[in-house]
Amino acid sequence: LGRWRRRNAEDTLPHCVDNLRGSGNIGNLQAAAGEGEQPFKGMWFADSDVHKTLEAALWELATSSGDAPLEAFVEDTVALLARAQQPDGYLNSYFTVAAPEERWRRPDWAHELYCAGHLIQAAVAGGRVGAHPGLLPIARRFADLLVERFGPDGVEEVCGHPEIETALAELYRLTGHRPYLDLARRFLDLRGRGLLGHGRFGPRYHQDHQPVRESREVAGHAVRQLYLLAGMVDVAVETGDLPLLDAAERMWDDAFHTRTYVTGAHGSRHRDEAYGDPYELPPDRAYAETCAAIASFQWNWRLLLATGRARYADEMERAVYNAIAVAVSSDGRHFFYSNPLQLRTGHVGSGEEEAARRLPWYACACCPPNIARLMASLPGYLATADEDGLQVHLYGDATLTAAVAGGPVRIEMRTDYPWQGRIELTVEGGEGLSRPWTLALRVPSWCAAYSVSIGGEPVQAPARDGYVRLTRAWTPGTRVVLDLDMPVRQVSAHPRVDAVRGCVTLARGPLVYCLEQADLPPGVVLEDVRLDPDAPVTAAHRDDLPGAPVVLSARGVLADAPDTLYTTGGASERTNTPLTLTAVPYFLWGNRKEGPMRVWIPLATTG
């Protein structure tokens, strides 16, 4: 994660800034400020990409100092937003420049509140890191306008694309201004009343088919559903609304027991970028939008904070190392929009969301800046703290600081995770050491065996509810070592997942692996490869694959390809040539040369 964060700062974030300029997003705001003559360019919600990049930059600058170009981008952008804001607080370049008569007229389609939400999120980031105080008033002026228009005495409308709900709750957390929270809650409560109309894909598409408190199943456009769920948890926590939290956890059960890919991706259908039926998880046609995986990460984080349950941290880990990581190229400057788990031989996409390769930018460029803001803010997601101590959820090189009952404490974490399972944490000191407290370390659900030592002495530390909890009076310099066994695992899917019947996924630690054409002998068709279920799969170090020191080696065999599409007879197949298979981390596929890939590998059948 640390290496990825550096790449995010050095490559992805500057790349986003360049593309905002090149694609006209900045020009749109200049036009809204009455500067320049650029006609509106790009998607009508293009402002949101500016806001997300701004948020990313604010998070990034909080930890990396002296990045002058990034500083300049933030300063210029905040000033530009101030100039582009209308006298009443409204701020949206499309509806200012291109379609002023449409302002507030098309809540189902317009994304006005969605864009407002991302502006607010950027301002909240600025507030949290204490930088660029000029941004917050801009966001608040817009938020105040929203309260006036959509508040208790205002119109009954919601936005077709959720995001404003979590943003307003966050703005409330930062400011303590209650009307923001109330409006977030109101937006939640107004859903499911048919306010958004039927649209092309029906009310489920934008989660307007039933009240959120009654929902039992995730539905519709996956990103919209997941941002809405994040907002539900925020509002539930801030208002003490336990039924609302229950609803969000019920939805989680549905999403993660029936509609989540093994990579942590969400969204099975291209047509409406939506969740499918239960267990409808085709690897080849996985839509698996990058933004949906990021939204899932954020939703799980909120549920983790609300409940402390390890399953939420497990899913954050699964998503960040697989569904999110795969979206960025090794160079940090190319991106997938859709993240399928299989690319077939002979694949031809029919649109950019169906990319067979990562592209530098997209007409709908929601994903790259979303990655940038997630990675820039990643340090905030590693651990949580309360009076009793510190809970570490994600592992990576980091300095963790927290305030426990006795005062602040600091811990240095060092690890080669996810390549190795050994994590060293050194309690470095701080006033908090004056009283005992608990260091809780997550034992991921994939881990069947682990050991713990403190100061070099093995300790018996059974995990409870997914965490090893070490309570004591800590002395400075104490080193805790958590060593998670990381054997190669063959993972199988629920038998109702028809699309991967008879297949396994190879995994090690939090990483899902895949087979790629680049590792097959010439002439071998990936679809004909079978895994020998009786031979062991081993992990091997390799130096020539950038960013992937550990690959997996397995024994395979090729299946005969008959001449006809359908034949009379059972489903057994004949196999011939044995071969050695190399599996690489899923997140790295497509970085060498273009070609077929698959996460789910059919097992050889005897017969």
Place this chain on the structure above:
Amino acid sequence: LGRWRRRNAEDTLPHCVDNLRGSGNIGNLQAAAGEGEQPFKGMWFADSDVHKTLEAALWELATSSGDAPLEAFVEDTVALLARAQQPDGYLNSYFTVAAPEERWRRPDWAHELYCAGHLIQAAVAGGRVGAHPGLLPIARRFADLLVERFGPDGVEEVCGHPEIETALAELYRLTGHRPYLDLARRFLDLRGRGLLGHGRFGPRYHQDHQPVRESREVAGHAVRQLYLLAGMVDVAVETGDLPLLDAAERMWDDAFHTRTYVTGAHGSRHRDEAYGDPYELPPDRAYAETCAAIASFQWNWRLLLATGRARYADEMERAVYNAIAVAVSSDGRHFFYSNPLQLRTGHVGSGEEEAARRLPWYACACCPPNIARLMASLPGYLATADEDGLQVHLYGDATLTAAVAGGPVRIEMRTDYPWQGRIELTVEGGEGLSRPWTLALRVPSWCAAYSVSIGGEPVQAPARDGYVRLTRAWTPGTRVVLDLDMPVRQVSAHPRVDAVRGCVTLARGPLVYCLEQADLPPGVVLEDVRLDPDAPVTAAHRDDLPGAPVVLSARGVLADAPDTLYTTGGASERTNTPLTLTAVPYFLWGNRKEGPMRVWIPLATTG
């Protein structure tokens, strides 16, 4: 097929006529004729549904006499078309009433030539059956306008939705007027030059990505691709263009070896209603549009005529008994648009194309009248004739007449096909009996064993190239019996079809069978059902299922449903309760109560 034809005449066709009136299609044409004030209703290509229904009615009236309401519909509609036709020959209500300034402006989108094609097809039907001579001049005036505008000296444009190509070739066949054929050929040759632009889904969507003669793979919107292929064969045959015919047969190899469902359906993707990658054949997300199966039937018919190869008749049979038959309800008045091979427990569609049940009509109502015209014209598809004799391709109760070298002959065909494999053909007489000729009977590719008798005497008659050929001097009253063995077959798919790995389809004769929730004990989840591969599957007669005298009975077992979506361990599953499974013909599913269905049944695995 006979029963279905009667239902088509008695229910489907009148239902279509009613809905054309109720949905405004007739009113659109009235408005184009300057009669009435109806604003344009429905899709911009709604005229095509009128033309298709008119074509169906003309075919129907040729064999069933005295259907006064249908006669009146034809008479009224032909007269209305005459009045709606513009002075220059143009005839399209949308571009006359709703958007006159857009006429001929949007070839990628407008469907103007597509609608013209269906008008021409209706006129060709009228010409063939010798009825309503007033229709042909209308179509010819429009066709002449097309020749003038798009002919050798005209603009270089093609239509985003093919159909005009085959229609013009057919009109040439009827009239002998060469410019129609030349224009059809020109439209084919102009494809693949980027004339249609990129559009939302790229040039493959409307088969504009490469010249048709260079194509090796079916691509894009399935209906468009298949109508285009029908036109290719028509033009190839009429112009003796063997390379063009070769291209069509190459495309067939690709389509039927890598992208056709076991039901004969085409189109794997909802997003762009398109073909998928090779072997991408998900049963649950099969788009499998009814019109695509009909277009495939028509394309295969043309290839059969051009080559005499049995494989084309095999695919006509597969399509008509499965992918096409399933689209119509038992009452003949409800229709599927999309014909998936699996409906999951908990399915919720997000639009009409994804129907979990047949609907009486559609906003885009291309399919119901297409079924009506196919079934009304079905008698013409059963057999072919040449100087050497008669070739029977499809079996059903019928009187076959043909002109062989010696003159006309007549054959009575009687059978309970597809429920029984016994087909009786009685040579009834005619002048053709004066000289020997060959009666060729297709032995379907699904049939592994059969017997033939003539006049009660068994004869050795090995099939060559898919046909039993019986050559002799026939005497009136000679009875030929072809008895096709019809054991239950377990059909498996090519191992590269990931979506149905470890599954089989049960089939008997030309019929594919399926499991339906209605036949399962209460509480059993269809997705948990496995077929015992070691137990025989038997055919059983049943009287209580309307239209399906033969069901299949098999031994099954239920798979355990684990709590989690992903588990560490191999892909074997545990099974528990055994149960008896009943499979019903696929075309009948959804006629009792709504519920899950699946064509591909997972085999129980031991382990």
